[in-house]
Amino acid sequence: MYHDDTDGKGVFRSEVLMRTFAAYLTQCDPTAGSLVDFGVPIGGLAMCAAAVERGFLLYQTGEIQSNKEQKAEIQAALDKGNTQLAKDLKAFHIRLKTFSEPGWSKATQEYSKVIDKLSERVWGGIIRAGMKHVKNSKTLKKRAEGDDEEEEDNQAMMIVDSGYSSGSDS
Numbered sequence: 001m002y003h004d005d006t007d008g009k010g011v012f013r014s015e016v017l018m019r020t021f022a023a024y025l026t027q028c029d030p031t032a033g034s035l036v037d038f039g040v041p042i043g044g045l046a047m048c049a050a051a052v053e054r055g056f057l058l059y060q061t062g063e064i065q066s067n068k069e070q071k072a073e074i075q076a077a078l079d080k081g082n083t084q085l086a087k088d089l090k091a092f093h094i095r096l097k098t099f100s101e102p103g104w105s106k107a108t109q110e111y112s113k114v115i116d117k118l119s120e121r122v123w124g125g126i127i128r129a130g131m132k133h134v135k136n137s138k139t140l141k142k143r144a145e146g147d148d149e150e151e152e153d154n155q156a157m158m159i160v161d162s163g164y165s166s167g168s169d170s
């Protein structure tokens with residue numbers, strides 16, 4: 001999310017973030033006028049930055065622990081008398097489990113505070129970098145062709161809770 005010194009792209013312009021931001025931009029209608037008719041998409045970029053951070057955390061751990069494994073890890077910390085570690089582990093497991101308000105609202109708000117301070121020039125670069133990936137988007141091409149039927153993304157389903165059922169709020 002920060003300045004990329006490897007090839008000088010700039011703040012909030014890393015390749016992985018721009019590809020994620022392109023997914024957001026794809027949901028906007030670039031043919032309806034300016035993407036920033038209602039202001040720059042601070043919230044959209046902040047959520048994308050938080051989502052990328054979560055992706056990196058998932059990659060870093062290499063696996064998603066079962067609820068049983070998570071509870072055992074927390075209990076082991078408690079058994080050693082380390083209540084702070086147990087609390088931190090619980091928060092960490094919540095953050096990894098789902099991309100939801102309890103785990104990611106604070107990070108998204110923090111990104112928003114920083115993003116809100118970006119100059120118009122920096123925003124121009126971010127929008128251009130994101131749009132570079134939108135132009136190559138399969139979803140945008142399908143929409144342009146009038147194919148509203150979406151394929152199920154199996155990659156998105158790899159992190160679904162075993163207790164998940166679509167359409168429920170539980």
